[in-house]
Structures are given as structure tokens and as C-alpha cells.
Amino acid sequence: MLTDLSFEEIKSYVKKIGLPEFRGEQIFDAIYSGKTLQEISNLSNALKDIIAEDYPKYKIEKCFTSKDGTKKYIIRFADDNIVECVLMKYKYGYTLCVSTQVGCRMGCKFCASTLYGLARNLSAGEILGQVLLVNRDLGGSLKKRMITNIVMMGSGEPLDNFDSVTKFIDLVSAGKGLNISQRNISLSTCGLVPQIYKLMEKDYNITLTISLHASEDEKRAEVMPIANRYKIAEIIKACKDYYEKTGRRIYFEYTLIKGVNDSEEDCLRLAKMLKGFNCHVNVIPLNEVKERTLKATSRLEAYKFADRLKALGLSATVRRTMGEDIAGACGQLRNKLLKSEN
Ligand code: SAH
Secondary structure (H helix, E strand, O other): OHHHOOHHHHHHHHHHOOOOHHHHHHHHHHHHOOOOOOOOOOOOHHHHHHHOOOOOOOEEEEEEEOOOOOEEEEEEOOOOOEEEEEEEEEOOEEEEEOOOEEEOOOOOOOOOOOOOOEEEEOOHHHHHHHHHHHHHHOOOOOOOOOEEEEEEOOOOOHHHHHHHHHHHHHHHHOOOOOOOOHHHEEEEEOOOHHHHHHHHOOOOOOEEEEEOOOOOHHHHHHHOHHHHOOOHHHHHHHHHHHHHHHOOOEEEEEEEEOOOOOOHHHHHHHHHHHOOOOEEEEEEEOOOOOOOOOOEOOHHHHHHHHHHHHHOOOEEEEOOOOOHHHOOOOOHHHHHHHHHHO
16 A cells, blocks of 8 residues: 555655656655545546555544543544544644554453454554545644644553554654654554564654553552563663653653552552653553453543652652543544444
8 A cells, every 4th residue: 555655665666667767755645634636636547547556445443532622533544444543633733643553463451442352563654544435534744743742642552563654653743744743653452562672773763652550460460461471570670761862751651440450559569660760651541442341540540540650759640531432542432433323
């Protein structure tokens, strides 16, 4: 698919099929402006036929708007697989939360995305396609970038789809493209240690976010099966190495689950573990998932938890909950749609 290719690669593609170079620029412009093949006005039908097989066929299937303005998009790909992405409006611009896989195989007990396992990886172009389609929906194009920030916190484990995800980062931050600054891109992972080291080698300026959710391994393993594979100490060591190498501050996500990880001891242990490390903790009250039994800690308790971390010397905030009325937590909406389709 053509969205998998960089500008230079699209230029070689048109050369290979015997077209002049400027056709490459036209095709690139159309793809980055989120146009369908039919909507391209400066290519003849004969030419469109030649590139039809390779031209992207993803589309926005549905869009739900929350009371708070958050939008949830359902994107459908050529093979009929669907993913969700979520658009959030902040003072400084629009942030898009993209999916990196269809489903997920990490098995976290609180998460809706992993309920039916992994269907397949997304290609770099399919991750980028989410950005291009939503950018267009906001009235943007190649030359008019509406989306300023990207977080890879939708469905899927980004580091379990390493090659596509890194190619996506290359594409979306390319000067000849949407040119989104790597400083405005966050990658969230449940902590695949070897891949964190591999990511370091890329020397990106992106923000690495770790889904920690517990301060001791046994407790983490109760909700995150990946904890049986990598110990918290190994993850923290990788984060410290990442910080040393890239100078980028690490963010930790800590989703509060009632009676599981929200006690005073949990808080103290977390503070002790991260003290002295230049990082930030995002405290998130669990977004309850219908199919799951885990319950949320109250927002008030979440503020207390974060305040306690701050009093103990950490940088911490409670994440604002957005789009709750439109099944904001990743994977929730896809599951609902899959059920209604079957
Ligand atoms: N697989 C990656 C990215 C996707 S999940 C990761 O694990 O980081 C993005 C974030 O949302 C993670 O921190 C994840 O733990 C959190 N999350 C998933 N389901 C949630 C829920 N129901 N409520 C609150 N946070 C949730």
C-alpha cells in the first residue's frame, strides 16, 4: 500500500511503473490529504487504474462525538478489519490517539482491546492512515496540518509491532510529510524490555510511556501477564538507560484499580521506587470495562494518591478523563461493533 512508503519511495514507485516524477508528488499529496482515489482530480482514469491496487482503501466508518468534544473514529481497512482512534482537543491543538494493532495479545485484565486477542498487526501506512483521515476530517491536508500531537495509546502493544511502529514514526515526523515533531509523539508500552533497548538505538526524540500499574511484581502479574516475563526492576533499569541515552523524561502510567493497587503501601512503594529519577507519573482512575470485573478507584482517591506521590517528591498528575460517554477506553467501541455485526 502506498501509505507505507516515504516520499522518496513513492518517487521510485512512479519511476518503476514508468510515470514522470511529478506524478509521484501528486499521488503523495493526495494520500497525505486523505483523499480517496476517486477524489483525485489531477490524475486521469487510466492512471488511476494503474495505481488502484496500491492506493489506500481505508476509510472512516463512523465517528462519535462526546459531550466534551472528544471524537472517536472507527477506521475500516481494506480487509474489513476495524480499529479505533480518539481525537482530543487541548489548548495547544489536537492530539490523536492511534491504534497500532487490531486487538492485542498482552492480555491485561483491565483492558478492552485484548479481550479477543490479536487479530493482526497494522502496517506503518495503516497507522499513518488514521492520522491522515482524521486530519482531513478536521479540514486539514498535506499543507494544512491540524493534528499536532500523537499518542500510541489506542489498541495494541506498539513494541509488539516494532518495525511498523518505527516506520510510522519515521513517516509521520518526516519533513516531507505531516512533519509532526517527534517531541509531540508518545509511545506507550506495557514494558517489553528488549524492545525498549531496540527503540533506544533509533535515537528518536519521542516520549516513552510505561504502563506500570503496580509497584511489585506479584501484584502486577495479577493484572498484567507480561509481568511474568519482565520484572519491574528490569523495566525501570531500561527506562533509566533510555533517559541516559535520549535525555527524554519517562512517563509512567498508573491506573488505579479498587482494592488492587490503590493502597497507602502501594503509593509509598511506588514513590520509593521512582524517587530521584526524572520522570512523571500519570495517575488514571480505571475506566471500567463492561466485560471485566475490576472496579475503579474514585477520582477523589486518585487525587489523594497523586498528592501523596507529590508529597513524597515525585512529579504526578491525575489524567483528565475524556470521552467517557462514547466508550473512550481503547477497544470498547470495537468490541461493541463486533458484537452487533455478528
Ligand atoms: N499496549 C500499550 C498501549 C495501549 S494501552 C500499553 O500497555 O501501554 C494505553 C494505556 O491505557 C495503558 O497505560 C493501558 O494500561 C491503559 N488502559 C487500558 N485499559 C484501560 C482502562 N480500562 N482504564 C484505564 N486505563 C486503561
